[in-house]
Amino acid sequence: MTGRGFALSGALPLDGARAIELLEEVVDAGYAPVLSTEVCGTSALALTAALAARRPGVPLGTGIVPLVAATDSSIAMGAATAAALSGTTYYLGVGTSTEQIVGGWHGGRYDASVSGTRQRLIDLRTILDGGRRGSFALPKPPGEQVRVLLGALGPRMVELGMTDADGVIVNFTPPETVPRPTADKTVLAYVWVLVDAESEGRARRDLTAYCLAAPYARHFTTLGYGEVVAMVTELAAQRRLRTAPDQLPAEFVDRFYATVERLPELCAQFDAVGAVPILLPVTGPEPDSLASSLPMPPGRLPVNPPVTQPGPSPR
Numbered sequence: 273m274t275g276r277g278f279a280l281s282g283a284l285p286l287d288g289a290r291a292i293e294l295l296e297e298v299v300d301a302g303y304a305p306v307l308s309t310e311v312c313g314t315s316a317l318a319l320t321a322a323l324a325a326r327r328p329g330v331p332l333g334t335g336i337v338p339l340v341a342a343t344d345s346s347i348a349m350g351a352a353t354a355a356a357l358s359g360t361t362y363y364l365g366v367g368t369s370t371e372q373i374v375g376g377w378h379g380g381r382y383d384a385s386v387s388g389t390r391q392r393l394i395d396l397r398t399i400l401d402g403g404r405r406g407s408f409a410l411p412k413p414p415g416e417q418v419r420v421l422l423g424a425l426g427p428r429m430v431e432l433g434m435t436d437a438d439g440v441i442v443n444f445t446p447p448e449t450v451p452r453p454t455a456d457k458t459v460l461a462y463v464w465v466l467v468d469a470e471s472e473g474r475a476r477r478d479l480t481a482y483c484l485a486a487p488y489a490r491h492f493t494t495l496g497y498g499e500v501v502a503m504v505t506e507l508a509a510q511r512r513l514r515t516a517p518d519q520l521p522a523e524f525v526d527r528f529y530a531t532v533e534r535l536p537e538l539c540a541q542f543d544a545v546g547a548v549p550i551l552l553p554v555t556g557p558e559p560d561s562l563a564s565s566l567p568m569p570p571g572r573l574p575v576n577p578p579v580t581q582p583g584p585s586p587r
Contacts, residue, residue, distance in 0.1 A: 284555070285557050292322055307365065309334075316335070336369065338367065368382075465532060467565035479520060
């Protein structure tokens with residue numbers, strides 16, 4: 273797979289109708305695949321199903337649906353519905369998420385173990401391929417039309433996604449550390465983009481929150497930013513967390529967030545290792561547009577280009 277993908281942040285306070293409008297602009301601009309992340313706003317499975325009904329033929333997907341916040345059967349039903357409406361490949365991004373989201377938000381039991389995640393992947397794949405879960409089975413299983421991608425940070429989860437799933441979705445992962453896909457595996461890489469003057473402040477606040485989430489704290493530490501994680505943790509303990517965003521080193525922010533000017537070079541680096549860049553613009557809570565803040569994907573013509581009126585015919 274080549275090209276540029278796009279992901280809509282599930283934390284934006286958008287209703288479903290507005291989210292669809294914004295995503296249709298992205299589809300028209302030529303981005304593919306188009307993913308919906310799931311945080312605390314719109315449902316990723318529901319949103320992509322609605323988009324598929326309006327724009328069939330476009331590769332869509334989720335990134336990331338927390339595995340333990342829903343049953344395998346319900347996730348499979350949602351993915352099968354969206355895949356049938358789209359009529360093409362559907363990328364079902366799933367992951368272990370965090371203890372706060374799984375336990376605090378959804379009341380589930382958090383399990384980030386490799387063995388537990390492997391079993392969930394096996395069970396989910398079995399249902400998608402037409403197998404039974406007790407007396408439950410999908411009447412029209414989508415089979416390989418749905419590709420299950422594991423949201424992965426650490427090396428063990430990356431390996432699991434590349435062996436027991438159809439690939440991985442990586443976040444805050446520089447090109448040089450991205451896993452190389454094989455012929456039958458897919459690697460999607462989130463690329464966060466600073467699109468306006470306010471974006472860096474929002475990015476710094478988000479990075480501060482990520483530093484306090486255990487999976488990301490370990491990930492950042494592995495990448496050489498243990499001192500930054502320790503600083504944020506200490507400020508939180510001192511009840512001075514509000515000061516942390518401004519204290520994040522510029523190098524740390526630049527490592528994980530690209531300006532629009534840096535974007536072509538960064539995407540080329542992901543292309544070189546076989547990963548598909550999935551652009552995530554950092555916007556205000558109610559963006560007027562999403563596609564217009566980003567450069568057009570390479571090889572795509574403008575949508576509805578202006579018509580040039582012919583001049584007078586030569587005599």
